[in-house]
Amino acid sequence: MTISSPHNDRIKAVRRLRRARERRETGHTILEGPHPLRAALAAGVIPEVVFVPEGDPAPDIDTEVVTITQQVLDTIAPTEAPRGPIAVIAVPEPEPLEAEPTVVLWELTTPGNVGTLIRTAAAFGWNVAHHGGADPWSPKVLRAGAGAHFVVRISEADDTGALRAAGLTPVATVSSGGVPPVTIDTSNPVALLVGNEAHGLPQDVIDACEAAxxxxxxxxxxxNxxxxxxxxxxxxxRGS
Amino acid sequence: MTISSPHNDRIKAVRRLRRARERRETGHTILEGPHPLRAALAAGVIPEVVFVPEGDPAPDIDTEVVTITQQVLDTIAPTEAPRGPIAVIAVPEPEPLEAEPTVVLWELTTPGNVGTLIRTAAAFGWNVAHHGGADPWSPKVLRAGAGAHFVVRISEADDTGALRAAGLTPVATVSSGGVPPVTIDTSNPVALLVGNEAHGLPQDVIDACEAAxxxxxxxxxxxNxxxxxxxxxxxxxRGS
Structure with a gap:
C-alpha cells in the first residue's frame, strides 16, 4: 500500500512533529534522509515506522515500512530539499552527566549551530549537555548533526553546580576577555559552556565557572x- | 513618503535580487539588518538606497532613504525573521589575489557555510578566494558573514595555478588521509582549499596542491x- 494523500491521518501526525510542543507531548521526532537513519540503526535505535518514497529501496529493518509518494514526502519533510526515508523515532531520555569532556550548549537558538556542535563533539569524542534554547532533537538539528546524535552522549545540564557535581570543571566560552585555550587546565575533565549566538553566556553563569x-x-x-x-x-x- | 504596497515597482526590483541571475545582471545585492549595513558603511560602501521600516531610526547617511511598512519588509527580506534596514549595494569587483594566507571556498554550496568561513577568515585576518558554488554576495551568505564581507579581501580563484602565480602554496583540506595542520609548512603564505560539503575537493585539485x-x-x-x-x-x- 502506498500513501498518496497529504491529508492521510498518519501523515498529518508525522507533519505535526515539526512542532516542539508536539514532540514534547508525544516523545517522538523525525529523522530525515538515509545517513541519519543508518547512524540511528547502527546505534540500536528502532524506529516506530519508516516512510519510504516510491521507487527508493526499502531499508532492511524489522519495523513497519510504509511507501509514500514524492508529493507526500514534500509535505512531511522539514527541509527545502526533502530526502527520504523519513523515520519516526522516540526521543531518547537524557543520559546522566559523566566525568568526561563535555560541551554544554547553553541557550543556543540556531538549529544549525546546535547540530554542528553535536557533530563536532562526536568527531572529537566529547559528550554533549543541553541547557535551554533549540531542541537538540528537532528535525533541523538532527539534520545538521548528520548522524552524530546517535554517537555522542546527550545530557541535560541544569546549572554549573550539576556539572561540578558530575566531576566536571565548568569553563565559559566568551567572545573577549578570556584566556587562550592553551592556558586552560584540562587535567580534570572540562565542561565547556557555549552561549547564545547574540547574547553569549549570562554573566552569573560565567562567574560560576572556573575559567573563561x-x-x-x-x-x-x-x-560564529x-x-x-x-x-x-x-x-x-590537543592542549594547544 | 512611505511605501506600503508589496507590488510597488521598486520593491519588486529589490525582491528580484534574491535570485542569483538578477544579481549578476544588475550587479547589485541586498544587505539585511543593522550590523552588516554598519560594517559596509564603515568600509566606505555607499548603498544605492536604504529601505527603513516605519518607526525605525533612519541611518545618518548621504544616500536615498525610503520608509517602508512592516508588511513590505516581510516581502523583501530573504530570511524568516526579517529585520530592517534593507540596503541595496553594488557587488564589489573581485580583488586580485595577494601573497597572504587565503581560504579558498571551492564549490561550497551551503550559504551558511560560505558566510561562516568568510566570518572566520575576517576573525583570523585571512583573505578569501571563491571558486564556484554559492554566490558569496547572496543575501543568505551576507547574513551568515555578519559584516565580515566588508573587512576581508574577496578574490576569485580560477585554479591552483592562479594561486601559485600569486605566490601562494595551495593546501587541500581533506576529510581523511591528510597530514595534521602542525606539519604544514607555513613559511610561505598558504591557500587553504575547502571543498564541497558532500563531495569534498575534486581529486585532480587535491593532486595539484602542495599538501593535503x-x-x-x-x-x-x-x-561540517x-x-x-x-x-x-x-x-x-598558530602553527599548532
Whole structure:
C-alpha cells in the first residue's frame, strides 16, 4: 500500500512533529534522509515506522515500512530539499552527566549551530549537555548533526553546580576577555559552556565557572558560536 | 513618503535580487539588518538606497532613504525573521589575489557555510578566494558573514595555478588521509582549499596542491565543512 494523500491521518501526525510542543507531548521526532537513519540503526535505535518514497529501496529493518509518494514526502519533510526515508523515532531520555569532556550548549537558538556542535563533539569524542534554547532533537538539528546524535552522549545540564557535581570543571566560552585555550587546565575533565549566538553566556553563569576562555582573534571581528565552540573543543583536546 | 504596497515597482526590483541571475545582471545585492549595513558603511560602501521600516531610526547617511511598512519588509527580506534596514549595494569587483594566507571556498554550496568561513577568515585576518558554488554576495551568505564581507579581501580563484602565480602554496583540506595542520609548512603564505560539503575537493585539485591537510578526529565521524575550514585556519595561524 502506498500513501498518496497529504491529508492521510498518519501523515498529518508525522507533519505535526515539526512542532516542539508536539514532540514534547508525544516523545517522538523525525529523522530525515538515509545517513541519519543508518547512524540511528547502527546505534540500536528502532524506529516506530519508516516512510519510504516510491521507487527508493526499502531499508532492511524489522519495523513497519510504509511507501509514500514524492508529493507526500514534500509535505512531511522539514527541509527545502526533502530526502527520504523519513523515520519516526522516540526521543531518547537524557543520559546522566559523566566525568568526561563535555560541551554544554547553553541557550543556543540556531538549529544549525546546535547540530554542528553535536557533530563536532562526536568527531572529537566529547559528550554533549543541553541547557535551554533549540531542541537538540528537532528535525533541523538532527539534520545538521548528520548522524552524530546517535554517537555522542546527550545530557541535560541544569546549572554549573550539576556539572561540578558530575566531576566536571565548568569553563565559559566568551567572545573577549578570556584566556587562550592553551592556558586552560584540562587535567580534570572540562565542561565547556557555549552561549547564545547574540547574547553569549549570562554573566552569573560565567562567574560560576572556573575559567573563561576566548579564541584569540583580531578585534573587532567575531566567530560564529558553533565555530568558536568547535575550535575550543579542538584546542582543548590537543592542549594547544 | 512611505511605501506600503508589496507590488510597488521598486520593491519588486529589490525582491528580484534574491535570485542569483538578477544579481549578476544588475550587479547589485541586498544587505539585511543593522550590523552588516554598519560594517559596509564603515568600509566606505555607499548603498544605492536604504529601505527603513516605519518607526525605525533612519541611518545618518548621504544616500536615498525610503520608509517602508512592516508588511513590505516581510516581502523583501530573504530570511524568516526579517529585520530592517534593507540596503541595496553594488557587488564589489573581485580583488586580485595577494601573497597572504587565503581560504579558498571551492564549490561550497551551503550559504551558511560560505558566510561562516568568510566570518572566520575576517576573525583570523585571512583573505578569501571563491571558486564556484554559492554566490558569496547572496543575501543568505551576507547574513551568515555578519559584516565580515566588508573587512576581508574577496578574490576569485580560477585554479591552483592562479594561486601559485600569486605566490601562494595551495593546501587541500581533506576529510581523511591528510597530514595534521602542525606539519604544514607555513613559511610561505598558504591557500587553504575547502571543498564541497558532500563531495569534498575534486581529486585532480587535491593532486595539484602542495599538501593535503586533515583535522585529526575519531573515525568514522566527520566535521561540517565550515568547522573543518575554520579549525584549519585557527591551527595554521598558530602553527599548532
Amino acid at each position: 576562555l576566548t579564541i584569540p582573534i583580531l578585534g573587532p571581528e567575531s566567530l 558560536a558553533a565555530v568558536a565552540g568547535s575550535i575550543a573543543m579542538y584546542a582543548l583536546s | 591537510l586533515t583535522i585529526p578526529i575519531l573515525g568514522p565521524e566527520s566535521l 565543512a565550515a568547522v573543518a575550514g575554520s579549525i584549519a585556519m585557527y591551527a595554521l595561524s
